[in-house]
Amino acid sequence: VIGLKLPQKNRLPVILVFSFILGVGATFAEPAIGVLKAAGSSVKAWDAPLLFLLLNRHADFLVYAVGIGVGIAVVAGMLRFLYSLSLKPFIYALVVLLVVFSAWAYFDPNMMYLTGLAWDCGGVTTGPVTVPLVLALGIGICRVVGSAGSGSAGFGVVTLASLFPIVTVMSLGTLFMGAVPQPMSEADFFSAKNRPAALSLFNHPEEMTGYALRNAAPESQLALFDGERGKMADYLRKLAAEEAERKKVFGPGEDALEKWASLQGTREQQSAVFGSVEEAAKFADSASSAPERLDPFGLFSRNALAAAQAIIPLSLFFIFVLIVVLRDRLPRADEILLGLLLAVIGMGLFNIGIELGLAKLGNQVGEKIPSSFKAIELVDQKKTIHDFQPGVVQTAVTERGEKRAFFFLKEKDEYRQLPYHERDFNPDTRQYTYVPTRGPLFGATGGLGGILVVLLFAFVLGYAATLAEPALNALGATVEELTVGAFRKSLLMQTVALGVGVGIAIGVAKIIWDIPLVWLLGPPYLLLLFITYLSTEEFVNIGWDSAGVTTGPITVPLVLAMGLGISGQVGVVEGFGILAMASVCPILSVLAVGLFVNRRRAAALREPEPSGKGVAA
Numbered sequence: 029v030i031g032l033k034l035p036q037k038n039r040l041p042v043i044l045v046f047s048f049i050l051g052v053g054a055t056f057a058e059p060a061i062g063v064l065k066a067a068g069s070s071v072k073a074w075d076a077p078l079l080f081l082l083l084n085r086h087a088d089f090l091v092y093a094v095g096i097g098v099g100i101a102v103v104a105g106m107l108r109f110l111y112s113l114s115l116k117p118f119i120y121a122l123v124v125l126l127v128v129f130s131a132w133a134y135f136d137p138n139m140m141y142l143t144g145l146a147w148d149c150g151g152v153t154t155g156p157v158t159v160p161l162v163l164a165l166g167i168g169i170c171r172v173v174g175s176a177g178s179g180s181a182g183f184g185v186v187t188l189a190s191l192f193p194i195v196t197v198m199s200l201g202t203l204f205m206g207a208v209p210q211p212m213s214e215a216d217f218f219s220a221k222n223r224p225a226a227l228s229l230f231n232h233p234e235e236m237t238g239y240a241l242r243n244a245a246p247e248s249q250l251a252l253f254d255g256e257r258g259k260m261a262d263y264l265r266k267l268a269a270e271e272a273e274r275k276k277v278f279g280p281g282e283d284a285l286e287k288w289a290s291l292q293g294t295r296e297q298q299s300a301v302f303g304s305v306e307e308a309a310k311f312a313d314s315a316s317s318a319p320e321r322l323d324p325f326g327l328f329s330r331n332a333l334a335a336a337q338a339i340i341p342l343s344l345f346f347i348f349v350l351i352v353v354l355r356d357r358l359p360r361a362d363e364i365l366l367g368l369l370l371a372v373i374g375m376g377l378f379n380i381g382i383e384l385g386l387a388k389l390g391n392q393v394g395e396k397i398p399s400s401f402k403a404i405e406l407v408d409q410k411k412t413i414h415d416f417q418p419g420v421v422q423t424a425v426t427e428r429g430e431k432r433a434f435f436f437l438k439e440k441d442e443y444r445q446l447p448y449h450e451r452d453f454n455p456d457t458r459q460y461t462y463v464p465t466r467g468p469l470f471g472a473t474g475g476l477g478g479i480l481v482v483l484l485f486a487f488v489l490g491y492a493a494t495l496a497e498p499a500l501n502a503l504g505a506t507v508e509e510l511t512v513g514a515f516r517k518s519l520l521m522q523t524v525a526l527g528v529g530v531g532i533a534i535g536v537a538k539i540i541w542d543i544p545l546v547w548l549l550g551p552p553y554l555l556l557l558f559i560t561y562l563s564t565e566e567f568v569n570i571g572w573d574s575a576g577v578t579t580g581p582i583t584v585p586l587v588l589a590m591g592l593g594i595s596g597q598v599g600v601v602e603g604f605g606i607l608a609m610a611s612v613c614p615i616l617s618v619l620a621v622g623l624f625v626n627r628r629r630a631a632a633l634r635e636p637e638p639s640g641k642g643v644a645a
Contacts, residue, residue, distance in 0.1 A: 030346065031168020033354045035110070043169075046349060047106045050165065051099035051189070053345060054158040057338035059378055059585075061091055061152060067604075070592040073229050073239065074217035075601040077208040078138035078201055079145060081229050086204070093200040094149050097193030102162055104192070105185030109169045115184040115568055119560055122191040123553050129198050130546040137211045139201055144545045144604030146197040150190040151607035152584055154576035157338075159186055183569035186576035190611065211601075214244055218251040234276035241277070246294050257296060264289070264300035286311055295456065309457040313412070327380060335376035343368050382585045390586040394593020394603075397485065398540075399467030401478025404597050406464045413437065416460035421448045437462075479540060483533045489590075490532035490610060493583045494525040500577045507570050514629045515622065520574075523621045527614030528578045532587060534613070535606030539594050545605045552612045559619045567622035574618045575611040583610070 034043050055061065073080045082090045104118060130147075133139035162185050209217075209225035217226050218240055230236040240249050253260040267274045267285055278284035289301040290312035298308035350356050358364060398404055424432045433448035452461045470478035494500060503524075504517035538548055560568055587606050595603030 029168070029356075029359060030350060030354070031165040032172055033350070033356055035169055035172040037354050040110070042353070043106060043110070044103050046353075047102040047165070048099040049345060050161060050342075051102035051158070052095040053342040054161050055095035055098045055153055056091065057157040057342055057375070058153065058155040059157075059375060059382060061094070067588060067592055070596055071602055072214075072243065073226070074214050075211055076138065076141035077211060077229055078204060079141045079602060081204060081208055082142070082145070082197075082201065085229060085231060089200060090149075090197065093196040094153060094193045097149075097196035098153050098158060098189050100196070101188035101190075101192040102165075102185065104188050105162065105166055106169060108184060109166050110173055112173075114565055115187065115572065116560060116565070118184075118188060119191075119568070119572065120557060122188075122195070123557055126191065126194055126198075127546075127550050127553055129195070130549060133198065133201075134544055134546045136205070138205060138208060139198075140544065141211075141602050142198065142201040144602055144608065146194050146201070147545065147549065147608030147611075148588070148604045148606070149197050150194045151575075151578075151611050153189050153193050154186050155584070158189060159576060162186070162189065183573050187569075187572035190576055214248045215251065218244060218248045220251070220254065223252075232276070234273070238277040238279070242288060242292070261296060261300040264297055268301050295454075305454070305456045309454075309459060313414075327383070328376070331379040331383070332372075332376040334379060335372045339368065339372050339375060386582070386585040387589045390589025391593045394590040394595075395597055396466075396593075397482055397590075398594055398597040400470050400481045401468050401475055401540075402598070403465050403467045406466055409464050411462045411464075413460040413462065415458050416453060417458075418453065479537075482540070483537060486536040487529040487533040489529075490583075490587075491525045491529035493586070494528040494578050494614075495521060496582065497577055500524055500574075503570075503574065503577050510566065510570070511625070511629075515625045519621065519625075520618065523617045524574050524578060524614045527574075527617035528583075528610050530617075531610035531613030532606055535587075535591065535609035536594065538605050538609070539591055539600055539603050540598055542598075542600045545608065548605070549608060549612065552616055556612070556615060556619070559616070559623065563619050563622055564626060567619060567626065571615050571618040571622055575615050578610055578614050 030046070034046060067083060071080045071083055107113065108115065108118075130143050133143050166185050207228055209222060209228075212222065216222055227233060227236055230239065237252060240252055250257065250260060253263065264285075267277060274285050278288065281287075285301060289298050290308045293301065293308070295305050298305050302308040302311065347358060350358060396404070420435045421433050422435060424434055426432060433450075434445055435448050437444045437446050446462055448460075452463075453459075454461075468475060468478050470481050500521055501517075504520045507515050507520050508517040534548060537543070538545060560572075563571065584607065587610065588604075591603035591606045593603070595601075
C-alpha cells in the first residue's frame with residue numbers, strides 16, 4: 029500500500045528517507061541477526077582482536093553497520109525502479125570495490141579475519157522479513173511509475189541488500205583497526221606490556237579477568253596477577269566472599285564461580301574458592317549429577333520481548349507514515365493488526381526454535397563431523413571415576429615397542445578398555461577423569477578419504493536445505509512465467525540447489541584447510557562480471573537475486589553454527605565464509621544456465637517454419 033501511495037503523494041526525498049528507514053528497521057527484525065551476534069563466543073580475543081571486538085563488545089555496532097548497508101541498498105533499489113536503471117552498473121561497481129577491499133584486507137592480520145564475517149553478513153540480511161517488505165515496496169512503486177511490465181519489477185534490490193552490507197561492515201572494521209592490538213599468542217596477550225591494548229576489547233578490567241579465567245591457560249591467567257600465585261588466590265577468595273565483585277567477573281549466573289573452579293580451575297584455584305580440593309570435587313559431583321534445568325519463563329519472555337522489539341517499532345513506523353505522512357487510512361485494519369500479532373508470536377517461537385534446536389544442532393554436527401578425518405574429544409561424554417586405584421593400570425606394547433597404559437572399566441555387565449593418562453588422575457581426590465575420543469572414522473588422521481566424506485555431507489546438506497526453502501519455489505514459478513516456459517521452474521530450483529551445495533562444500537573446505545577467503549571469492553566474482561556482461565538484464569536480475577533466496581531462516585543458523593563448530597575442532601581462528609560461498613556459486617550456476625537457455629531460445633526462433641506440411645489437410 030505504501031509503495032503505491034508514496035510516489036503519488038510525495039517527492040523523491042521523502043521516498044528515499046522512508047526506504048532507508050525501512051531497510052534499517054527490517055534488518056533489526058531479521059531472526060538470523062541474533063545468530064550472528066551469538067557467534068562471538070567462538071572467537072578467541074588474542075587470535076583475532078578486531079573480529080572479537082565487533083562480535084562481543086561492539087556487537088550492536090555490527091548490527092547497525094549491517095542495517096545501514098541494507099538501508100542504502102533499499103534506497104539504491106528504489107532509485108532503480110523510479111528511473112528504470114540497469115542493475116549491471118551497480119554490480120560492476122560493488123563487486124570490483126569488494127574484491128579490491130578484500131584483497132587489501134588479506135595483508136592486514138586483523139582485517140583478514142574480518143573478511144569472512146563481512147561477506148557472511150550479506151547472506152544474513154536477505155531473510156524472511158527484509159525480502160518480502162522490500163519486494164512489496166518495489167513492486168508497488170513499479171506499478172505507479174509504469175515499469176511493472178518490464179519483466180524484472182521488484183528484482184535486483186535483494187542483490188543490493190546482499191552487497192552493500194559487506195561494504196559497510198568492512199568499512200566499520202577499518203574504523204576500529206587502529207584501536208585494537210594485532211593478533212598475538214595467548215601468553216603475550218595477557219602480559220603486563222600488552223594489557224592496556226587488550227583492555228580495549230572489553231568493557232572493564234573485571235570482564236577481561238573473567239574471560240581469561242574461562243578461556244585462557246593457567247600460565248596466561250597468572251600473567252594478570254603479575255605472575256604471583258598468592259595474589260591470584262587472594263583475588264579468588266575475594267570473589268567468593270563478595271557477590272557484587274563476583275557478578276562483574278562471571279556475570280549474574282548462579283554458582284558461576286563455583287562451577288568454573290570445580291570444572292576448569294587448577295588445584296590452587298579450587299582451594300582458594302572452596303577451601304579444599306575435596307570440597308571442589310563434591311561440588312563437581314553434585315553439579316554433574318543434577319539435570320540441566322530449563323527456565324521456560326525466562327526463555328519465552330526473553331524471545332517474546334526480542335520479537336516485539338523487532339516488529340512493533342517497524343510496524344508503528346509504517347502506520348505513522350500511512351496515516352500522518354500519506355494522510356490515508358489503514359486498509360483492513362483488523363486483518364493487518366491480527367497479522368502483526370501473529371508475526372510477533374511466530375518470530376518469538378522461531379527464535380526459541382533457533383536457540384534450542386537449529387543452533388545447537390548445527391554446532392553439534394560441526395563439532396562431531398571432523399571425526400571423519402581426525403581424532404576428536406567427546407567432551408559431552410566425559411566420565412569421572414571415583415576412588416581410582418593406580419594399581420589397576422596395565423601396560424601394553426605397540427608393534428614399534430612403544431608402551432601404552434590402560435585399564436578396564438566395568439559398566440553394568442560390560443568391561444571396557446580405556447587408555448590411562450597420568451595428567452587426568454587427581455591424587456588428592458583419587459578421581460580419574462576420562463574424555464573419550466572418536467575418529468578418524470575413514471582412513472588415517474588427516475586422510476583425504478575422511479575429508480571427502482565431510483565435503484559430500486556439506487554438499488548434500490546445502491542441496492537439500494535449498495530445495496526446502498519456500499522462497500525458491502516462489503522464485504522458480506516467477507522465472508518460468510517471465511521466460512514464457514524457456515527457463516522451467518524445476519530447472520531453476522535444481523540449478524540453485526546444486527550451486528548452494530557446491531558453495532557450502534567449498535566453504536567447509538576453506539575452514540578445514542584454513543584457506544584465505546579472498547582466494548576463493550575473488551575468481552568466481554571476477555568471472556561473474558564477465559558472465560553478467562554477456563547476460564540479458566532479465567537474467568541478471570533473476571540470477572543475482574537467486575543468492576538471496578538460498579540464505580533463508582533455516583539455512584543461515586544451521587550453516588553458521590556448523591562452520592563455527594568445525595573451526596573449533598580443527599583449530600582455525602574463525603569459521604566464517606560458508607554463507608559467502610553459498611551465495612556466489614548459485615549466481616554462477618543460474619547465469620551460466622541462463623546463457624544456455626537464451627541461446628537455445630534464440631536458435632529456436634531462427635529456425636524457419638516447416639513449409640508445405642499440413643496444407644492439404
